[in-house]
Amino acid sequence: MIPALLAHGRATPTCGRRKKEGGSSIPPYSPTLCTAAGAAISAFLIQTPARLFDMAIERTFSILKPDATRRNLTGAVNAKIEQAGLRIVAQKRVRMTRDQAETFYSVHSARPFFGELVDSMIAGPVVVQVLEGENAIKTYRDVMGATNPANADAGTIRKEFAVSVGENTVHGSDAPETAAIEIAQWFAGNEIVG
Numbered sequence: 001m002i003p004a005l006l007a008h009g010r011a012t013p014t015c016g017r018r019k020k021e022g023g024s025s026i027p028p029y030s031p032t033l034c035t036a037a038g039a040a041i042s043a044f045l046i047q048t049p050a051r052l053f054d055m056a057i058e059r060t061f062s063i064l065k066p067d068a069t070r071r072n073l074t075g076a077v078n079a080k081i082e083q084a085g086l087r088i089v090a091q092k093r094v095r096m097t098r099d100q101a102e103t104f105y106s107v108h109s110a111r112p113f114f115g116e117l118v119d120s121m122i123a124g125p126v127v128v129q130v131l132e133g134e135n136a137i138k139t140y141r142d143v144m145g146a147t148n149p150a151n152a153d154a155g156t157i158r159k160e161f162a163v164s165v166g167e168n169t170v171h172g173s174d175a176p177e178t179a180a181i182e183i184a185q186w187f188a189g190n191e192i193v194g
């Protein structure tokens with residue numbers, strides 16, 4: 001709840017009007033600063049349980065895309081994830097709405113493949129996950145393989161299972177800030193059990 005609110009910049013500790021000593025108030029910080037601060041705090045909070053034990057332990061967000069659920073590959077993909085030393089600490093099967101898919105991939109909204117990408121994400125159920133492990137973001141990107149399966153290394157999920165660049169089986173966060181935002185978009189804190 002708190003990370004979700006923070007990720008959307010609606011509730012940071014410095015976003016409200018503050019009382020100065022003596023009783024008068026000073027203006028709130030700018031929304032841009034609040035949003036940036038919110039994302040940073042959110043990233044820190046989401047990674048905090050791991051930080052207590054090892055600074056290199058991270059969490060990342062994963063999606064098993066509709067082409068994976070359609071071909072009954074969720075177990076096979078999860079095996080690859082676990083063989084790479086990542087723990088699946090949250091997981092649920094959902095159907096994305098068009099709105100959710102457009103929001104999730106909004107960074108690509110100007111790209112020519114955006115419509116096709118959104119259509120593919122709502123074509124069937126997806127499995128959304130939180131993965132935890134050492135350098136989880138890079139570890140998972142390595143296990144996923146290149147975006148285009150034709151360029152993916154042998155043994156990667158995309159090399160073994162992807163149909164095409166449009167149906168490439170999995171999504172994984174590309175940085176700690178995006179991981180925090182993506183996790184907060186799909187999971188409440190109490191749904192993540194490390």
Ligand code: GDP
Binds near residue numbers: 108167174
């Ligand atoms: P990722 O981080 O490896 O998933 O790659 P990107 O963030 O660059 O792209 C997001 C998703 O858009 C990819 O996983 C693909 O499913 C899709 N995509 C990227 N490039 C293309 C393309 O040239 N054509 C089509 N149809 N889809 C693409």
